[in-house]
Amino acid sequence: MQHLTLTAIPAIEKLSNNVIRVLGCNPGPKTLLGTNTYLIGNGKRRILLDTGVGGIQDYISNLQNVLKDNKIAIQEIVISHWHPDHIGGIVEVAELLKESVRISKYPRQARDDEEIGGGLKYSFLKDKAIISTEGATLRAVFTPGHSDDHLVYVLEEENAVFSGDCILGEGTSVFEDLYDYMRSLNVIKGLNPDIIYPGHGPVIRNPMPKIEEYIKHRLLRESQIYDTLKQSSSPLTAMQIVKKIYVDTPVVLHKAAEGNVLLHIGKLVKDNKIDKSVDSEDVYWQAKS
Structure with missing residues:
Protein backbone atom coordinates (compact mmCIF):
# COMPACT_ATOMS: atom_id res chain seq x y z
CA MET A 1 0.00 0.00 0.00
CA GLN A 2 1.34 3.43 -0.85
CA HIS A 3 1.27 6.77 0.97
CA LEU A 4 -2.11 8.41 0.38
CA THR A 5 -4.25 11.29 1.48
CA LEU A 6 -6.93 9.17 3.08
CA THR A 7 -10.67 9.72 2.85
CA ALA A 8 -12.22 10.22 6.29
CA ILE A 9 -14.32 7.30 7.52
CA PRO A 10 -16.71 7.59 10.47
CA ALA A 11 -16.19 5.15 13.31
CA ILE A 12 -19.77 3.91 12.74
CA GLU A 13 -21.81 4.38 9.57
CA LYS A 14 -24.97 2.86 8.15
CA LEU A 15 -24.09 2.26 4.50
CA SER A 16 -27.36 0.69 3.33
CA ASN A 17 -30.46 -0.98 4.74
CA ASN A 18 -28.40 -4.15 5.04
CA VAL A 19 -24.92 -2.92 6.00
CA ILE A 20 -23.43 -1.07 8.97
CA ARG A 21 -19.68 -0.46 8.96
CA VAL A 22 -17.81 -0.36 12.29
CA LEU A 23 -14.24 0.85 11.85
CA GLY A 24 -11.61 -1.19 13.63
CA CYS A 25 -9.85 1.93 15.03
CA ASN A 26 -6.44 0.50 14.06
CA PRO A 27 -4.91 3.01 11.62
CA GLY A 28 -1.52 2.32 10.13
CA PRO A 29 0.53 2.20 6.92
CA LYS A 30 -0.87 -1.23 6.04
CA THR A 31 -4.42 -0.73 7.34
CA LEU A 32 -5.16 2.81 6.10
CA LEU A 33 -7.62 4.28 8.66
CA GLY A 34 -8.29 0.83 10.06
CA THR A 35 -9.96 -2.47 9.31
CA ASN A 36 -13.56 -2.22 8.14
CA THR A 37 -15.85 -4.64 9.93
CA TYR A 38 -19.45 -4.98 8.83
CA LEU A 39 -22.76 -5.90 10.42
CA ILE A 40 -24.88 -7.42 7.66
CA GLY A 41 -28.65 -7.97 7.54
CA ASN A 42 -31.70 -6.01 8.65
CA GLY A 43 -33.23 -8.20 11.33
CA LYS A 44 -32.61 -8.68 15.03
CA ARG A 45 -29.72 -11.07 14.40
CA ARG A 46 -26.97 -10.11 11.98
CA ILE A 47 -23.74 -11.40 10.53
CA LEU A 48 -20.47 -9.76 11.57
CA LEU A 49 -17.77 -9.77 8.90
CA ASP A 50 -14.25 -9.54 10.37
CA THR A 51 -13.35 -8.38 13.88
CA GLY A 52 -10.43 -5.96 13.72
CA VAL A 53 -6.98 -6.38 15.22
CA GLY A 54 -7.93 -6.99 18.85
CA GLY A 55 -6.93 -5.05 21.94
CA ILE A 56 -8.69 -1.88 20.74
CA GLN A 57 -11.24 -0.87 23.36
CA ASP A 58 -12.69 1.88 21.17
CA TYR A 59 -13.68 -0.71 18.58
CA ILE A 60 -15.29 -3.04 21.11
CA SER A 61 -17.17 -0.11 22.68
CA ASN A 62 -18.39 1.10 19.28
CA LEU A 63 -19.55 -2.36 18.30
CA GLN A 64 -21.29 -2.80 21.63
CA ASN A 65 -23.05 0.55 21.21
CA VAL A 66 -24.25 -0.33 17.71
CA LEU A 67 -25.70 -3.60 18.96
CA LYS A 68 -27.40 -1.86 21.91
CA ASP A 69 -28.70 1.17 20.01
CA ASN A 70 -30.16 -0.96 17.22
CA LYS A 71 -31.39 -3.69 19.59
CA ILE A 72 -29.62 -6.36 17.54
CA ALA A 73 -27.44 -9.37 18.22
CA ILE A 74 -24.71 -11.13 16.29
CA GLN A 75 -25.94 -14.35 14.70
CA GLU A 76 -22.49 -15.46 13.56
CA ILE A 77 -19.05 -14.19 12.58
CA VAL A 78 -17.53 -14.69 9.15
CA ILE A 79 -13.90 -13.94 8.32
CA SER A 80 -12.35 -12.75 5.06
CA HIS A 81 -8.86 -14.15 5.79
CA TRP A 82 -6.46 -15.03 8.57
CA HIS A 83 -4.42 -11.81 8.88
CA PRO A 84 -4.33 -10.46 12.45
CA ASP A 85 -6.13 -7.20 11.65
CA HIS A 86 -9.16 -9.25 10.58
CA ILE A 87 -9.24 -12.05 13.17
CA GLY A 88 -7.53 -10.45 16.17
CA GLY A 89 -10.73 -9.24 17.79
CA ILE A 90 -12.63 -12.52 17.66
CA VAL A 91 -12.18 -13.46 21.32
CA GLU A 92 -13.13 -9.98 22.56
CA VAL A 93 -16.19 -9.86 20.32
CA ALA A 94 -17.23 -13.31 21.50
CA GLU A 95 -16.99 -12.09 25.09
CA LEU A 96 -19.61 -9.43 24.30
CA LEU A 97 -22.19 -12.00 23.33
CA LYS A 98 -24.60 -13.78 25.61
CA GLU A 99 -24.46 -16.97 23.55
CA SER A 100 -21.89 -18.86 21.53
CA VAL A 101 -21.87 -18.17 17.80
CA ARG A 102 -20.39 -19.90 14.81
CA ILE A 103 -17.13 -18.40 13.51
CA SER A 104 -16.48 -19.29 9.89
CA LYS A 105 -13.65 -18.90 7.38
CA TYR A 106 -11.96 -20.76 4.55
CA PRO A 107 -9.19 -23.10 5.76
CA ARG A 108 -5.57 -22.17 5.19
CA GLN A 109 -3.95 -24.38 2.58
CA ALA A 110 -0.85 -25.45 4.48
CA ARG A 111 -2.25 -25.69 8.00
CA ASP A 112 -4.71 -27.90 9.79
CA ASP A 113 -4.12 -26.42 13.26
CA GLU A 114 -5.80 -23.04 12.99
CA GLU A 115 -6.72 -21.89 16.47
CA ILE A 116 -8.55 -18.85 17.74
CA GLY A 117 -7.95 -19.03 21.47
CA GLY A 118 -10.36 -18.71 24.34
CA GLY A 119 -11.71 -22.19 23.63
CA LEU A 120 -13.17 -21.03 20.31
CA LYS A 121 -12.91 -22.95 17.06
CA TYR A 122 -13.54 -22.19 13.41
CA SER A 123 -16.19 -23.74 11.24
CA PHE A 124 -14.59 -24.04 7.81
CA LEU A 125 -16.40 -22.85 4.72
CA LYS A 126 -16.21 -24.19 1.19
CA ASP A 127 -16.14 -22.11 -1.96
CA LYS A 128 -19.67 -20.95 -2.86
CA ALA A 129 -20.99 -21.56 0.69
CA ILE A 130 -24.15 -19.63 1.58
CA ILE A 131 -24.59 -17.79 4.88
CA SER A 132 -28.03 -16.30 5.46
CA THR A 133 -29.75 -14.04 7.93
CA GLU A 134 -32.82 -11.82 7.78
CA GLY A 135 -32.36 -9.40 4.88
CA ALA A 136 -29.03 -10.81 3.71
CA THR A 137 -27.74 -13.77 1.74
CA LEU A 138 -23.96 -13.99 1.60
CA ARG A 139 -22.14 -16.21 -0.89
CA ALA A 140 -18.51 -16.96 -0.07
CA VAL A 141 -16.17 -16.91 -3.06
CA PHE A 142 -12.63 -18.30 -2.75
CA THR A 143 -10.19 -15.61 -3.93
CA PRO A 144 -6.62 -16.53 -2.94
CA GLY A 145 -3.54 -14.47 -3.66
CA HIS A 146 -3.52 -11.83 -0.94
CA SER A 147 -3.54 -14.83 1.39
CA ASP A 148 -4.06 -18.53 0.80
CA ASP A 149 -7.47 -18.56 2.53
CA HIS A 150 -8.97 -15.32 1.23
CA LEU A 151 -12.71 -15.11 0.70
CA VAL A 152 -14.84 -12.33 -0.73
CA TYR A 153 -18.54 -12.38 0.12
CA VAL A 154 -21.29 -11.52 -2.33
CA LEU A 155 -24.33 -9.84 -0.78
CA GLU A 156 -26.99 -11.11 -3.17
CA GLU A 157 -29.62 -8.53 -2.18
CA GLU A 158 -27.40 -5.63 -3.30
CA ASN A 159 -25.19 -7.31 -5.91
CA ALA A 160 -22.40 -6.12 -3.63
CA VAL A 161 -19.01 -7.65 -2.87
CA PHE A 162 -17.22 -7.49 0.47
CA SER A 163 -13.73 -7.59 -1.01
CA GLY A 164 -11.59 -8.06 2.09
CA ASP A 165 -8.01 -7.14 1.21
CA CYS A 166 -8.26 -8.25 -2.42
CA ILE A 167 -9.41 -4.73 -3.43
CA LEU A 168 -9.06 -1.70 -1.16
CA GLY A 169 -11.05 1.50 -1.12
CA GLU A 170 -7.84 3.48 -1.69
CA GLY A 171 -4.41 2.49 -2.96
CA THR A 172 -3.35 -1.00 -4.00
CA SER A 173 -3.11 -4.20 -2.02
CA VAL A 174 -0.21 -6.54 -1.34
CA PHE A 175 -0.26 -10.25 -2.12
CA GLU A 176 1.47 -13.53 -1.38
CA ASP A 177 0.99 -15.12 -4.80
CA LEU A 178 0.53 -12.90 -7.84
CA TYR A 179 -0.64 -15.71 -10.11
CA ASP A 180 -3.52 -16.53 -7.75
CA TYR A 181 -4.16 -12.86 -7.03
CA MET A 182 -4.63 -11.99 -10.70
CA ARG A 183 -7.02 -14.89 -11.13
CA SER A 184 -8.98 -13.67 -8.10
CA LEU A 185 -9.21 -10.13 -9.49
CA ASN A 186 -10.71 -11.60 -12.64
CA VAL A 187 -13.14 -13.65 -10.53
CA ILE A 188 -14.35 -10.44 -8.88
CA LYS A 189 -14.57 -8.76 -12.27
CA GLY A 190 -16.76 -11.65 -13.42
CA LEU A 191 -19.11 -11.05 -10.48
CA ASN A 192 -19.83 -7.60 -11.99
CA PRO A 193 -20.72 -6.01 -8.63
CA ASP A 194 -22.68 -2.78 -8.30
CA ILE A 195 -20.79 -1.82 -5.14
CA ILE A 196 -17.72 -3.00 -3.23
CA TYR A 197 -17.38 -2.86 0.55
CA PRO A 198 -13.60 -3.20 1.05
CA GLY A 199 -11.60 -4.44 4.02
CA HIS A 200 -9.90 -1.04 4.26
CA GLY A 201 -10.85 2.37 2.92
CA PRO A 202 -14.10 3.92 1.69
CA VAL A 203 -16.93 2.19 -0.14
CA ILE A 204 -16.32 1.76 -3.88
CA ARG A 205 -19.53 2.82 -5.61
CA ASN A 206 -18.30 2.44 -9.19
CA PRO A 207 -16.39 -0.82 -8.86
CA MET A 208 -15.71 -1.98 -12.41
CA PRO A 209 -13.19 0.81 -13.24
CA LYS A 210 -11.45 0.13 -9.91
CA ILE A 211 -11.17 -3.59 -10.69
CA GLU A 212 -9.82 -2.81 -14.17
CA GLU A 213 -7.34 -0.36 -12.60
CA TYR A 214 -6.04 -3.07 -10.27
CA ILE A 215 -5.62 -5.56 -13.12
Whole structure:
Protein backbone atom coordinates (compact mmCIF):
# COMPACT_ATOMS: atom_id res chain seq x y z
CA MET A 1 0.00 0.00 0.00
CA GLN A 2 1.34 3.43 -0.85
CA HIS A 3 1.27 6.77 0.97
CA LEU A 4 -2.11 8.41 0.38
CA THR A 5 -4.25 11.29 1.48
CA LEU A 6 -6.93 9.17 3.08
CA THR A 7 -10.67 9.72 2.85
CA ALA A 8 -12.22 10.22 6.29
CA ILE A 9 -14.32 7.30 7.52
CA PRO A 10 -16.71 7.59 10.47
CA ALA A 11 -16.19 5.15 13.31
CA ILE A 12 -19.77 3.91 12.74
CA GLU A 13 -21.81 4.38 9.57
CA LYS A 14 -24.97 2.86 8.15
CA LEU A 15 -24.09 2.26 4.50
CA SER A 16 -27.36 0.69 3.33
CA ASN A 17 -30.46 -0.98 4.74
CA ASN A 18 -28.40 -4.15 5.04
CA VAL A 19 -24.92 -2.92 6.00
CA ILE A 20 -23.43 -1.07 8.97
CA ARG A 21 -19.68 -0.46 8.96
CA VAL A 22 -17.81 -0.36 12.29
CA LEU A 23 -14.24 0.85 11.85
CA GLY A 24 -11.61 -1.19 13.63
CA CYS A 25 -9.85 1.93 15.03
CA ASN A 26 -6.44 0.50 14.06
CA PRO A 27 -4.91 3.01 11.62
CA GLY A 28 -1.52 2.32 10.13
CA PRO A 29 0.53 2.20 6.92
CA LYS A 30 -0.87 -1.23 6.04
CA THR A 31 -4.42 -0.73 7.34
CA LEU A 32 -5.16 2.81 6.10
CA LEU A 33 -7.62 4.28 8.66
CA GLY A 34 -8.29 0.83 10.06
CA THR A 35 -9.96 -2.47 9.31
CA ASN A 36 -13.56 -2.22 8.14
CA THR A 37 -15.85 -4.64 9.93
CA TYR A 38 -19.45 -4.98 8.83
CA LEU A 39 -22.76 -5.90 10.42
CA ILE A 40 -24.88 -7.42 7.66
CA GLY A 41 -28.65 -7.97 7.54
CA ASN A 42 -31.70 -6.01 8.65
CA GLY A 43 -33.23 -8.20 11.33
CA LYS A 44 -32.61 -8.68 15.03
CA ARG A 45 -29.72 -11.07 14.40
CA ARG A 46 -26.97 -10.11 11.98
CA ILE A 47 -23.74 -11.40 10.53
CA LEU A 48 -20.47 -9.76 11.57
CA LEU A 49 -17.77 -9.77 8.90
CA ASP A 50 -14.25 -9.54 10.37
CA THR A 51 -13.35 -8.38 13.88
CA GLY A 52 -10.43 -5.96 13.72
CA VAL A 53 -6.98 -6.38 15.22
CA GLY A 54 -7.93 -6.99 18.85
CA GLY A 55 -6.93 -5.05 21.94
CA ILE A 56 -8.69 -1.88 20.74
CA GLN A 57 -11.24 -0.87 23.36
CA ASP A 58 -12.69 1.88 21.17
CA TYR A 59 -13.68 -0.71 18.58
CA ILE A 60 -15.29 -3.04 21.11
CA SER A 61 -17.17 -0.11 22.68
CA ASN A 62 -18.39 1.10 19.28
CA LEU A 63 -19.55 -2.36 18.30
CA GLN A 64 -21.29 -2.80 21.63
CA ASN A 65 -23.05 0.55 21.21
CA VAL A 66 -24.25 -0.33 17.71
CA LEU A 67 -25.70 -3.60 18.96
CA LYS A 68 -27.40 -1.86 21.91
CA ASP A 69 -28.70 1.17 20.01
CA ASN A 70 -30.16 -0.96 17.22
CA LYS A 71 -31.39 -3.69 19.59
CA ILE A 72 -29.62 -6.36 17.54
CA ALA A 73 -27.44 -9.37 18.22
CA ILE A 74 -24.71 -11.13 16.29
CA GLN A 75 -25.94 -14.35 14.70
CA GLU A 76 -22.49 -15.46 13.56
CA ILE A 77 -19.05 -14.19 12.58
CA VAL A 78 -17.53 -14.69 9.15
CA ILE A 79 -13.90 -13.94 8.32
CA SER A 80 -12.35 -12.75 5.06
CA HIS A 81 -8.86 -14.15 5.79
CA TRP A 82 -6.46 -15.03 8.57
CA HIS A 83 -4.42 -11.81 8.88
CA PRO A 84 -4.33 -10.46 12.45
CA ASP A 85 -6.13 -7.20 11.65
CA HIS A 86 -9.16 -9.25 10.58
CA ILE A 87 -9.24 -12.05 13.17
CA GLY A 88 -7.53 -10.45 16.17
CA GLY A 89 -10.73 -9.24 17.79
CA ILE A 90 -12.63 -12.52 17.66
CA VAL A 91 -12.18 -13.46 21.32
CA GLU A 92 -13.13 -9.98 22.56
CA VAL A 93 -16.19 -9.86 20.32
CA ALA A 94 -17.23 -13.31 21.50
CA GLU A 95 -16.99 -12.09 25.09
CA LEU A 96 -19.61 -9.43 24.30
CA LEU A 97 -22.19 -12.00 23.33
CA LYS A 98 -24.60 -13.78 25.61
CA GLU A 99 -24.46 -16.97 23.55
CA SER A 100 -21.89 -18.86 21.53
CA VAL A 101 -21.87 -18.17 17.80
CA ARG A 102 -20.39 -19.90 14.81
CA ILE A 103 -17.13 -18.40 13.51
CA SER A 104 -16.48 -19.29 9.89
CA LYS A 105 -13.65 -18.90 7.38
CA TYR A 106 -11.96 -20.76 4.55
CA PRO A 107 -9.19 -23.10 5.76
CA ARG A 108 -5.57 -22.17 5.19
CA GLN A 109 -3.95 -24.38 2.58
CA ALA A 110 -0.85 -25.45 4.48
CA ARG A 111 -2.25 -25.69 8.00
CA ASP A 112 -4.71 -27.90 9.79
CA ASP A 113 -4.12 -26.42 13.26
CA GLU A 114 -5.80 -23.04 12.99
CA GLU A 115 -6.72 -21.89 16.47
CA ILE A 116 -8.55 -18.85 17.74
CA GLY A 117 -7.95 -19.03 21.47
CA GLY A 118 -10.36 -18.71 24.34
CA GLY A 119 -11.71 -22.19 23.63
CA LEU A 120 -13.17 -21.03 20.31
CA LYS A 121 -12.91 -22.95 17.06
CA TYR A 122 -13.54 -22.19 13.41
CA SER A 123 -16.19 -23.74 11.24
CA PHE A 124 -14.59 -24.04 7.81
CA LEU A 125 -16.40 -22.85 4.72
CA LYS A 126 -16.21 -24.19 1.19
CA ASP A 127 -16.14 -22.11 -1.96
CA LYS A 128 -19.67 -20.95 -2.86
CA ALA A 129 -20.99 -21.56 0.69
CA ILE A 130 -24.15 -19.63 1.58
CA ILE A 131 -24.59 -17.79 4.88
CA SER A 132 -28.03 -16.30 5.46
CA THR A 133 -29.75 -14.04 7.93
CA GLU A 134 -32.82 -11.82 7.78
CA GLY A 135 -32.36 -9.40 4.88
CA ALA A 136 -29.03 -10.81 3.71
CA THR A 137 -27.74 -13.77 1.74
CA LEU A 138 -23.96 -13.99 1.60
CA ARG A 139 -22.14 -16.21 -0.89
CA ALA A 140 -18.51 -16.96 -0.07
CA VAL A 141 -16.17 -16.91 -3.06
CA PHE A 142 -12.63 -18.30 -2.75
CA THR A 143 -10.19 -15.61 -3.93
CA PRO A 144 -6.62 -16.53 -2.94
CA GLY A 145 -3.54 -14.47 -3.66
CA HIS A 146 -3.52 -11.83 -0.94
CA SER A 147 -3.54 -14.83 1.39
CA ASP A 148 -4.06 -18.53 0.80
CA ASP A 149 -7.47 -18.56 2.53
CA HIS A 150 -8.97 -15.32 1.23
CA LEU A 151 -12.71 -15.11 0.70
CA VAL A 152 -14.84 -12.33 -0.73
CA TYR A 153 -18.54 -12.38 0.12
CA VAL A 154 -21.29 -11.52 -2.33
CA LEU A 155 -24.33 -9.84 -0.78
CA GLU A 156 -26.99 -11.11 -3.17
CA GLU A 157 -29.62 -8.53 -2.18
CA GLU A 158 -27.40 -5.63 -3.30
CA ASN A 159 -25.19 -7.31 -5.91
CA ALA A 160 -22.40 -6.12 -3.63
CA VAL A 161 -19.01 -7.65 -2.87
CA PHE A 162 -17.22 -7.49 0.47
CA SER A 163 -13.73 -7.59 -1.01
CA GLY A 164 -11.59 -8.06 2.09
CA ASP A 165 -8.01 -7.14 1.21
CA CYS A 166 -8.26 -8.25 -2.42
CA ILE A 167 -9.41 -4.73 -3.43
CA LEU A 168 -9.06 -1.70 -1.16
CA GLY A 169 -11.05 1.50 -1.12
CA GLU A 170 -7.84 3.48 -1.69
CA GLY A 171 -4.41 2.49 -2.96
CA THR A 172 -3.35 -1.00 -4.00
CA SER A 173 -3.11 -4.20 -2.02
CA VAL A 174 -0.21 -6.54 -1.34
CA PHE A 175 -0.26 -10.25 -2.12
CA GLU A 176 1.47 -13.53 -1.38
CA ASP A 177 0.99 -15.12 -4.80
CA LEU A 178 0.53 -12.90 -7.84
CA TYR A 179 -0.64 -15.71 -10.11
CA ASP A 180 -3.52 -16.53 -7.75
CA TYR A 181 -4.16 -12.86 -7.03
CA MET A 182 -4.63 -11.99 -10.70
CA ARG A 183 -7.02 -14.89 -11.13
CA SER A 184 -8.98 -13.67 -8.10
CA LEU A 185 -9.21 -10.13 -9.49
CA ASN A 186 -10.71 -11.60 -12.64
CA VAL A 187 -13.14 -13.65 -10.53
CA ILE A 188 -14.35 -10.44 -8.88
CA LYS A 189 -14.57 -8.76 -12.27
CA GLY A 190 -16.76 -11.65 -13.42
CA LEU A 191 -19.11 -11.05 -10.48
CA ASN A 192 -19.83 -7.60 -11.99
CA PRO A 193 -20.72 -6.01 -8.63
CA ASP A 194 -22.68 -2.78 -8.30
CA ILE A 195 -20.79 -1.82 -5.14
CA ILE A 196 -17.72 -3.00 -3.23
CA TYR A 197 -17.38 -2.86 0.55
CA PRO A 198 -13.60 -3.20 1.05
CA GLY A 199 -11.60 -4.44 4.02
CA HIS A 200 -9.90 -1.04 4.26
CA GLY A 201 -10.85 2.37 2.92
CA PRO A 202 -14.10 3.92 1.69
CA VAL A 203 -16.93 2.19 -0.14
CA ILE A 204 -16.32 1.76 -3.88
CA ARG A 205 -19.53 2.82 -5.61
CA ASN A 206 -18.30 2.44 -9.19
CA PRO A 207 -16.39 -0.82 -8.86
CA MET A 208 -15.71 -1.98 -12.41
CA PRO A 209 -13.19 0.81 -13.24
CA LYS A 210 -11.45 0.13 -9.91
CA ILE A 211 -11.17 -3.59 -10.69
CA GLU A 212 -9.82 -2.81 -14.17
CA GLU A 213 -7.34 -0.36 -12.60
CA TYR A 214 -6.04 -3.07 -10.27
CA ILE A 215 -5.62 -5.56 -13.12
CA LYS A 216 -3.99 -3.01 -15.43
CA HIS A 217 -1.56 -1.88 -12.72
CA ARG A 218 -0.25 -5.39 -12.14
CA LEU A 219 -0.11 -6.30 -15.82
CA LEU A 220 1.90 -3.14 -16.58
CA ARG A 221 4.61 -4.05 -14.09
CA GLU A 222 4.61 -7.64 -15.32
CA SER A 223 5.08 -6.53 -18.91
CA GLN A 224 7.99 -4.27 -17.86
CA ILE A 225 9.74 -7.19 -16.18
CA TYR A 226 9.10 -9.60 -19.03
CA ASP A 227 10.18 -7.11 -21.70
CA THR A 228 13.36 -6.38 -19.74
CA LEU A 229 14.21 -10.09 -19.71
CA LYS A 230 13.38 -10.50 -23.40
CA GLN A 231 15.61 -7.58 -24.36
CA SER A 232 18.54 -8.67 -22.21
CA SER A 233 21.42 -10.53 -23.91
CA SER A 234 22.07 -12.46 -20.70
CA PRO A 235 20.07 -13.72 -17.71
CA LEU A 236 19.36 -11.19 -14.95
CA THR A 237 19.00 -11.35 -11.19
CA ALA A 238 15.92 -9.82 -9.57
CA MET A 239 18.00 -6.89 -8.33
CA GLN A 240 19.40 -6.29 -11.80
CA ILE A 241 15.80 -6.11 -13.05
CA VAL A 242 15.00 -3.61 -10.30
CA LYS A 243 17.85 -1.33 -11.37
CA LYS A 244 16.60 -1.36 -14.96
CA ILE A 245 12.90 -0.64 -14.35
CA TYR A 246 12.74 1.20 -10.99
CA VAL A 247 14.91 4.03 -12.27
CA ASP A 248 12.88 6.72 -10.46
CA THR A 249 12.78 4.82 -7.17
CA PRO A 250 15.29 5.77 -4.43
CA VAL A 251 18.03 3.16 -3.95
CA VAL A 252 16.99 2.75 -0.32
CA LEU A 253 13.71 1.24 -1.59
CA HIS A 254 15.29 -1.15 -4.08
CA LYS A 255 15.28 -4.07 -1.65
CA ALA A 256 11.51 -3.73 -1.23
CA ALA A 257 11.16 -3.40 -5.00
CA GLU A 258 13.14 -6.62 -5.38
CA GLY A 259 10.52 -8.43 -3.32
CA ASN A 260 7.82 -7.12 -5.64
CA VAL A 261 9.80 -8.22 -8.70
CA LEU A 262 10.17 -11.72 -7.26
CA LEU A 263 6.40 -11.97 -6.83
CA HIS A 264 5.94 -11.05 -10.49
CA ILE A 265 8.66 -13.53 -11.45
CA GLY A 266 6.72 -16.23 -9.60
CA LYS A 267 3.72 -15.56 -11.82
CA LEU A 268 5.82 -15.50 -15.00
CA VAL A 269 7.25 -18.89 -14.01
CA LYS A 270 3.74 -20.30 -13.51
CA ASP A 271 2.78 -18.81 -16.89
CA ASN A 272 5.76 -20.72 -18.38
CA LYS A 273 7.27 -17.52 -19.80
CA ILE A 274 10.68 -17.47 -18.09
CA ASP A 275 13.43 -19.87 -17.00
CA LYS A 276 15.55 -19.96 -13.88
CA SER A 277 19.28 -20.60 -13.65
CA VAL A 278 21.47 -20.78 -10.54
CA ASP A 279 25.18 -20.37 -10.01
CA SER A 280 27.15 -20.52 -6.80
CA GLU A 281 26.26 -16.96 -5.83
CA ASP A 282 22.87 -15.98 -7.25
CA VAL A 283 19.65 -16.84 -9.06
CA TYR A 284 19.14 -15.60 -12.60
CA TRP A 285 16.11 -15.31 -14.86
CA GLN A 286 15.68 -15.20 -18.62
CA ALA A 287 12.77 -15.15 -21.05
CA LYS A 288 12.03 -18.42 -22.80
CA SER A 289 13.01 -18.45 -26.44
